[in-house]
Structure formats: C-alpha cells, structure tokens
Amino acid sequence: MGEQPIYSTRAHVFQIDPNTKKNWVPTSKHAVTVSYFYDSTRNVYRIISLDGSKAIINSTITPNMTFTKTSQKFGQWADSRANTVYGLGFSSENHLVKFAEKFAEFKEAARLAKEKSQEKMELTSTPSQESATGDMQSPLTPESINGTDDERTTPDATPNSEPRAEPSQNALPFSHSSSAINKHWEAELAALKGNNAKLTAALLESTANVKQWKQQLAAYQEEAERLHKRVTELECLSGQANVIKSHKTELNQTIEELESTLKAKEEELERLKEEVDNANQLQAQRDALTEKLQETETRNKDLESQLAELEQRLESSQLEQEAFRRNLKTLLEILDGKIFELTELRDNLAKLIEGS
Template identity: 50%
Template sequence: MGEQPIFTTRAHVFQIDPSTKKNWVPASKQAVTVSYFNDITRNSYRIISVDGSKVIINSTITPNMNFTKTSQKFGQWADSRANTVFGLGFASEQQLSKFAEKFQEVKEAAKLAREKSQDKMETSSDQSQESGSETPSGKQASSINGTDDEKISIVPDDTALKSENDRLKSIAEQSKKLEMELQALKDSNARLMDTLQEANSNAESWKSKVTQSQDENNQLRNKISELEDHCKEVNLERERNAQLSLRIQELEADLQEKEQELEDLRKQAETIPQLMAKCESVAAKLQAAETANRDLSEKMTLLQSEIDDSQQNQKNMKSELKRFMDVLDGKIDELHENNLCLS
C-alpha cells in the first residue's frame, strides 16, 4: 500500500450527527485503534481507524485542518472531504495531549509536503515556459530534418502543465471551501460549548437545591429527635400519673376507713349515754377526722387537677407531634420530587 504507521493510540470514535450538526453519534462500540499513516506514494498523511472489518476513519490531513480539545479527554477535527466532524474520547488527558501534538506535527509535515510539491510544479512550469519560447525553431527544424518522435515529444509537456495548473486551481478552491466549513464548524462548536455550559449551570443549580433539601431534611430529623425526647417525657409523665392514680386510690381507701371509723364512733356515742365523759374525746377525734377528711379531699382535688393538667399537656404534645410529622411528610415528598428531577 505504501503506507507506514507513525503513531498509534486507542480511543472511542464519534461522528457529528449529519442532521442536527450538534449531537455526537458513536462510531465504535468500544475503544479502537487509531493510527497516523504516511502514504509515501501519494506524499500525504492520513488518520485511519478500523473496527473489525469496518473502516470508521479514513481522513487525509491537510494544512488547513485543526484539532480542537473540547474537554480534558475529548478532541475533534473537521474533514470536509468526508463531509463530517470526527471526535475522539480518550482514557486519559495525557493520551489526548499526545494525539494533539502528533496531529500538529503531521499537519506541519503535510504543509511542507504541499510546499515542496508546489515548488516542483513552479519549476516544471518555468521549464515548460522556457521550452515553449524555443518551440518555433524546434518545429521548423523538425519539419526540415526532424523525425516524427521529435514532433510528438513537446505535446505531453504542455498537457501535463495544463493538468497540473487545473489541479492547483481545484486545490485552491477546495482550500477556500475548507476554510468556510472550518469556520462553520467553529461556530457550531461554540454553540455546543454554550449549551454545555448552560447544562453545567443547570446541574449546579439542581445540586444546590438538593443540598438545601438535604439540610432541611437534617433539620427535620433533629426536630423529630427532639419530639421523640418529648415523647419519652410524656411516657414518664404517664408513669407518674399512674403512680398518682394509685396514690389517690390508697387515699380513697384510707378515707373510707376513716369514714367507717367515724361512723362507728357516732354509733358508740349514741348507744352509750353513760360515756358522756368520753364524748368530748370522741368529738375531738371526730373533728380531727373531719379535718383530715377535708385535707384528704383537698389533696385529692389537687391531684385530680394535676392529672387533668398532665392529660392536657399530653394532648398538646400529640397535636404538636402530628403537625411536625405532616411537615416532615411534605418535605420528604419535595425531596423525592427533586431526586426524580435529577435522575
């Protein structure tokens, strides 16, 4: 073939979507070999990549081509002959840098090769012009003493010169076309970069919202912990209320005993007139018992009031807990919606 590989690497190959000119379309399912080749017979340089039996890159490098790094591991270049833009995704930034350096070297080599070719064409053109100035005498000599071979030898030089001039004009026109396409690709790349920056900005905004939601969730969790502590206090209050209820029952039992004792004393006072001397003592006991009864009644009333207050506090705590649980459910739903938006 006359081609020799001068540099080889591995990368994921992409091509620009021909319909949108914005999105990248994978040309290979996995990383493939991408090589620079020097076509000695044509004095040109090419980038070639093959995936199995399919050629996915066959790009001839010209001096007007530019390789652009669009990210730390991705680069691209436009090939007007193939009417597409190739993109390469590398495994590391170092591989991308080496490929870009080699692209610049090969581009300079292609430029030198074109300049040498143009110099040769100019030299050939000058020689043709010099030979053309001597043509009349040559033709006259040929017509007199020359042979048919000498007559034919002049014609191929003029034909080759004309063909080469036409080829150079075609190359110049193609170069202008490539410059226009390159500028269009640069504009497209700028639009892609703007879109990428906007996407990154939106991603940062979503990240900020998620972080804020997480902070609110943490605050709610702390509030739940506080409410759980309050619930523990409520349980302790319930235990104290139960103990107070038992105490009230004991006091009520004592009160009944005292009332029964008082009733017995009254019966004794009524049935035994001869114990009038003891009536005052019994009356004193009765008064003391009544006083104790009033004290017990007051204590029972106080305890009942404390029970009512405790039950009211318990109801208030339950209401506050329910309200905070409703707020927590709303925040959790909001966080879930934000996560769905991110995914």
C-alpha cells in the same frame, strides 16, 4: 503494508451531528485507541480509530486542517473529505497536549510533502511541455525537412563559397536520389504530422484537464473558505460551549450540593419519622397510663370515701366503746358497791351464825 502506526493514545470519540451541526454525537461507548498512521507509499499521514471492527475515524491530515483545543480535555478538527468534525475527549490534559503537538508535527510534514510533490510535478511537466512544443514545431520548419544550411553544404565548401555546376551526365542519377530523398522526407513528414496530431490531442486533453483542475481547485478553495467560516463559527460556538460548560459545571455542582442537602433532609426526615413513631408510642403509653391513673384516682377517691366512712364508723365505734366503757365502769363501780354490800352482809350473817 506500507502504513505503520507512529503514535497511539486513548480517547472518547465524537462526531458533530450532521443535522444540527451543533451537538456532539458519541461514536464510541467507551475510550478507544486513536492512532496516527504514516503511509510511506503515498507519503500521507492519517488518523485512524477502530471500535471493534468498525472504523469510527479515518481522516487524512492535510495542511489546511487545524486541531483546536476547546477545553482542558477536549479537542476537535474538521475533515472536509469526510464532511464532518471529529472531537476527542481525553482522560487528562497531558494526553490532549501530546495529541495536539503530534497533529501540528504531522500537519507540517504533510505540508512539506505536498510542496515536494508539487515541485516534482512542475519539474516533470516543464521538460515534457518543451519537448512537446519542439516536436510540434519540428514538422513545420524547413530545416527539419531538408536540413539546415550548414547540413546542405559540402564538407569542403566554405560559408562564402558558391556551389559548383555538375556535368550534364550526372543529372539523371541526382534526380533519382532526390526523388528517393523526397519520398523519405515525405514519410518522415507524415510520421511527424501523426505525432503532431497525437501531441496536439494530448495537449488539448492536458488543457482540458488543467481547466478541470482549476475548476476543482476553485471548488476546493470555496470549500476551504466555507470550512474556514464554519471553523470560525464552530470556534465561536466552542467559546459559547465553554461558557455553557462552565455553567453546566456550576449547575452540576449546585445539583450535587442540592442532592447532598436533599439526602441529609431525607435522613433527617427518616429520623423525625422514627421520633414521631416513638412519640406516638409514648403518647399511646401516656394515654394508657393516664387512663390507668384516672382509674387509680377514681379508685383512690372511692377508697378515700370508704376510708372516711370507716373513720367515721371507727370514730362512732370509738365513741360507742367509750360510752360502753363508761357504762361498764359505772356498772363495775355499782357492782363493786353491791359486792361490798354483799360482803358486809355475808360477814354480818356469818357473825350472826357464829353468835347464835
């Protein structure tokens, strides 16, 4: 209930491949909400992202963390507690810059909170150690048992005065009171010894805990150094990844250009296929027309031969007609002569008949 979101954005979430430690594995199929949370009860900052009901990021920000921008729209950070590296892909460079600024701000706040908590622990541990030391030493000092020299002197006595000798009749009551006082101080001594034993056990336990904490701190430092080396390697890899990404971008552009060229070639090939089909149709039509033309030429030759034959026949017929005309003319001339002769003969016969 004490944890509230203080900044949210949307990004594609990735995690480093646990096997290769080089490749990114997407943990969300689409862009999801990534939020900074502040836990007021523990005074810590966390990065949380949910994909449905599944938490794909649950990273507590520590002062040792570093958010690295590896490109204009991609950033990453290493989480030693989760033993992984998170990566976020944003839709724009402004979202990445804003997220990085918030990361640096909350990292500084986490550092200040850690320093304050360490100061509080030091302040609380110092008095307790002093009191524990005092309690442990108090049973061993004679002043804590019998009181100090000032407490043993009477109020009326001065520092240089000597104690008076008591009458003999008061010796018995004093011995009884001294016995009671000794029993009281023995009980106090036993109680203090018990407290001393408890405090000694607590001190030993604290010493063991301190040794354990030192071992854990050394382990954390080794882990931090290892992670620092790993971060350096990852930064080198990220630099190589940037070069590879630039090459990939160039290759993608080249592939797009080749795809567009291939598409244009395919369109041109389709057009050429259509033209070839049309040319085949035209060739078929041409072949049919050529065949028809050959048939027509053959028929034309036949007709020409027939025409020549007819012309020859016509010429021969004309010659025959001319000869027939000439013969007929000759016959007509002969007939005209005969008719003229017959006419003369008729006229002569008529004259003869009339003369007779």
